[in-house]
Amino acid sequence: KAGVTQTPRYLIKTRGQQVTLSCSPISGHRSVSWYQQTPGQGLQFLFEYFSETQRNKGNFPGRFSGRQFSNSRSEMNVSTLELGDSALYLCASGYGGDEQFFGPGTRLTVL
């Protein structure tokens, strides 16, 4: 079974721009979660979707948003990028319970 795929793997943007990251879950998984990983803050939960519905959201500003499509693929969007948004953005998928399997991440650099 193929793992979680994330595109693009690397991204460079400038302050003020917006960015959209994509995640394709493992086949059969209906839950997709997003996390931000930085050296200073570690792994922090952004949001989780199941069957196109957001079930939980972390403590991030409204500039961070996401959605899930009917095929379980998910996207997250960050608007008005700030330098502090530079991070590895990880997507994880699961059947809808606790178990989550991570993708390789998208490395976002904001200049």
Add this chain to the structure above:
Amino acid sequence: GENVEQHPSTLSVQEGDSAVIKCTYSDSASNYFPWYKQELGKGPQLIIDIRSNVGEKKDQRIAVTLNKTAKHFSLHITETQPEDSAVYFCAASINDYKLSFGAGTTVTVRA
């Protein structure tokens, strides 16, 4: 929210020796405790997990123990090998589709 503390932050062991990583959590409602291994340039990989109704779980050279009363859980790696070198993260969940992570432990296995 849930707060997970992880110790030590770095751990260096001789090949063949054992490694132990300890985590404490704050929310007594937490009931799922996974451990992830993250290698350079990759996403976290689920290596073992335990639920609150179980005190110990073992998978080959890896074992996890849980003490609900003290609110702490530990990862034990026996007969360490060079390929065990990585960053290890503990996490906790109160079944709200969100994982709260520890800060990570960088394990180095010396040949």
